[in-house]
Amino acid sequence: MSQRIGKTHWKRFAIGAVPTAAATAAVAVSMAQGALAASFSISGSDFKVSAGSLSGSGFANYATVDVAKNGKHIPVSVSALENAKITDMCQSVPVDIPVLGTYTMSLKAGGEGTAVKAKDLYIDMTDLQATSGTFHNVDIGVATGSITKGQVNPKDHVDPDGYAQQADSIEIIDAHQKVWATSAGTFELAGLHMNIAAGRHDCF
Numbered sequence: 001m002s003q004r005i006g007k008t009h010w011k012r013f014a015i016g017a018v019p020t021a022a023a024t025a026a027v028a029v030s031m032a033q034g035a036l037a038a039s040f041s042i043s044g045s046d047f048k049v050s051a052g053s054l055s056g057s058g059f060a061n062y063a064t065v066d067v068a069k070n071g072k073h074i075p076v077s078v079s080a081l082e083n084a085k086i087t088d089m090c091q092s093v094p095v096d097i098p099v100l101g102t103y104t105m106s107l108k109a110g111g112e113g114t115a116v117k118a119k120d121l122y123i124d125m126t127d128l129q130a131t132s133g134t135f136h137n138v139d140i141g142v143a144t145g146s147i148t149k150g151q152v153n154p155k156d157h158v159d160p161d162g163y164a165q166q167a168d169s170i171e172i173i174d175a176h177q178k179v180w181a182t183s184a185g186t187f188e189l190a191g192l193h194m195n196i197a198a199g200r201h202d203c204f
Contacts, residue, residue, distance in 0.1 A: 042066045042067070042068050042069070042074070042124075042180055042181045043068065043069065044068035044069055044070055044072060045093060045095075046093075046126070046178055046179060046180050047091060047092060047093035047178075047179055047180075048090075048091070048092050048093070048176070048177070048178060048179070048202055048203045048204060049089070049090070049091045049123075049175075049176075049177045049179050049182070049203065050088075050089070050090045050174075050175060050176050050177070050203040050204045051086045051087065051088060051089050051090075051110075051172070051174075051175045052087040052088030052089075052110075052173075052174065053085075053086070053087045053088075053171065053172065053173055053174075053175075054084065054085075054086050054170075054171070054172040054175050055084070055085050055169070055170065055171040055172070056081035056082070056083050056084035056085060056118075056121070056169065056170060057081070057082055057083050057168065057169040058080075058081060058082025058083060058149060058150045058151065058168075058169075059079070059080065059081055059135070059149065059150045059166060059167040059168070059169065059170045060078075060079075060080040060147045060149065060150025060151060060152065060164060060165070060166045061077060061078065061079050061080070061150075061164060061165045061166070062077075062078055062080075062144045062147070062152060062156075062158055062162065062163070062164040062165075063075065063076070063077055063078070063144075063158070063159075063162060063163065063164075064076060064078055064124075064156045064157065064158050066124055066180050066181055074126070074180055075126075076124040076125060076126055076180055076181075077124075077125055077126065077128075078122055078123065078124050078125075078152075078153065078156065079122070079123045079125065079128075080120075080121065080122050080123075080150050080151055080152065080153060081118070081121045081150070081170075082119065082120060082150060082151060083117075083118075083119055084117070084118040084119075084121045085115040085116065085117055085118075086109075086110050086115060086116040086118070087110045087111070087113075087115045087116070088110055088111055089107075089108065089109050089110040089116050089189075090106070090107070090108050090203035090204075091106065091107040091108075091203065092104055092105070092106045092107075092201060092202050092203045093105050094200055094202075095196075100198070101198070102198075102199060102200060103196050103197060103198055103199070104196065104197055104199065104200055104201040104202070105194075105195075105196045106193075106194065106195055106196070106197070106201060106203075107189075107192070107193070107194045108191075108192075108193045108194075109189040109190060109191050109192045109193070110189070110190055110191065111191050112191060114190040114191060115190065116187070116188065116189050116190060117186075117187075117188040117190075118184045118185075118186065118187050118188070119184065119185045119186045120151075120184055120185035120186075121182070121183075121184045121185075121187075122153045122156075122181075122182065122183050122184070123177065123179055123182050124179065124180045124181040124182065125177050125178060125179045125180065126178050126179075126180065127177065127178040128172075128175060128176070128177045128178075129175075129176045129177075130172045130173060130174055130175045130176070131173045131174035132172075132173045132174075133170065133171070133172045133173070134170065134171045135167040135169075135170050136167055136168045136169045136170070137149070137167055137168040137169075138165065138166070138167040139165060139166050139167070140165045141163060141164075141165065142164050142165060142166055143160065143161055143162065143163075143164065144158050144159060144160055144161070144162040144163070144164040145158075145160025145161065146164075147164055147166050148166070149166040149167060149168055150166045150167075153183070155183075176203075176204045
């Protein structure tokens, strides 16, 4: 079975496919009550990531909560891929430097036909928009503790009875993401270019 979301705004698809507000709220409440413990201390600044294409196998999607260094709890939707390929990848985050003003830290890779490769990739995001998405053998509404086609980040503490989705493989075209954290077992960045420049130079 293959499910295709062709030229559909991700937020519209999100009603049935990504964790609901209630699911993320339940995780946040569990953390506040001490039932779960966040294991990833993030900077507290989100960043933008775009890709010409994002494809891979062993897909899972579930809710958890990231905790910033200042203690703020941020509910996120984690997209996990056991194996991933990314083309035309761009990552950008603005930073305020005293006296000098706003600068943008950028990372680009995977251009000119050579894809970025990643294993055990986890993307903690709050928003994803794409031109299209294709999910092969997708299961929507599976319990997080019953995921079999993908995997949960062992560093994440999740509700095993919580909402999740999984698929044998996916392909997302022209992806724009608002991301709080990314981790991977290995990340091969072909054609890597990292820089910092004055002003705002967002990926999208």
